[in-house]
Amino acid sequence: MTYAGDNLKVLITKEEIDTATDLLGKEISKIYKGKPLLLVGILSGSFIFLADLCRAIDIPCEIAFMKASSYGSGKSSSGRVDITLDLSADIKNYHVIIVEDIIDTGNTLKAITAVLKERDPLSLKVVTLLDKPSRRETDFSADRSLFSIPDLFVVGCGLDFDGRYRNLPYIAILE
Numbered sequence: 001m002t003y004a005g006d007n008l009k010v011l012i013t014k015e016e017i018d019t020a021t022d023l024l025g026k027e028i029s030k031i032y033k034g035k036p037l038l039l040v041g042i043l044s045g046s047f048i049f050l051a052d053l054c055r056a057i058d059i060p061c062e063i064a065f066m067k068a069s070s071y072g073s074g075k076s077s078s079g080r081v082d083i084t085l086d087l088s089a090d091i092k093n094y095h096v097i098i099v100e101d102i103i104d105t106g107n108t109l110k111a112i113t114a115v116l117k118e119r120d121p122l123s124l125k126v127v128t129l130l131d132k133p134s135r136r137e138t139d140f141s142a143d144r145s146l147f148s149i150p151d152l153f154v155v156g157c158g159l160d161f162d163g164r165y166r167n168l169p170y171i172a173i174l175e
C-alpha cells in the first residue's frame with residue numbers, strides 16, 4: 001500500500017475509527033431526530049469520514065459539499081482560505097453539521113463557519129475525525145472531535161500527502 005521510499009506507521013486503527021464514528025452517528029441521530037439535518041462535507045479530505053458517518057446516522061438527512069483551498073501543497077497550509085466550491089442551496093431551514101477530516105491551524109474551518117453562519121441556518125455545528133490542537137493559529141474548536149493527535153503529519157481515511165494515501169483504511173503517520 002505504500003509508495004516507494006515511504007514509511008507508514010499506524011496511529012489509529014480502522015476498528016477504533018469505526019467504533020468512534022458509529023457512536024457519533026448514534027448521538028447525532030438522537031439529537032436531530034425529527035429535525036431537518038444537512039451534513040456538509042469539506043472536500044476532499046472528508047469524503048471517507050462523511051461516507052462512514054452518514055451511514056451511521058439512522059434518521060433522514062441531506063448531504064452537500066464545500067471545498068476550500070488554503071494555498072500550497074505538501075505538509076503545510078497558509079493562512080489565506082478561498083472557498084472554491086460552494087453550496088448550491090439555501091441552508092436557512094436546516095440544522096447544519098460541517099464534517100471535516102482534520103483541524104490543524106483552524107484557518108479553514110474558521111473561514112467556512114463564518115460564511116455559513118451568515119446564511120442563518122437553524123443551527124451550525126462542526127464535527128471532525130481528527131484534531132491537532134497544538135497547531136492552532138486561531139481560537140477555533142470543533143463541537144466534536146473523534147481523535148486528538150499530536151503535531152504529526154498523518155494520512156489515510158481521506159487524508160492525503162500530495163494526493164496519495166487517501167484510500168488507507170486507517171490513520172498512519174507518514175515518516
Ligand code: IMP
Binds near residue numbers: 103104108155
Ligand atoms: P487548517 O486550515 O490548517 O485547519 O487545515 C486543515 C486542512 O489541512 C485539512 O482539511 C487537511 O486537508 C490539511 N491537513 C492538516 N493536517 C494534515 C495532516 O496531518 N495530514 C493531511 N492533511 C492535513
Ligand code: MG
Binds near residue numbers: 043101
Ligand atoms: Mg480537508
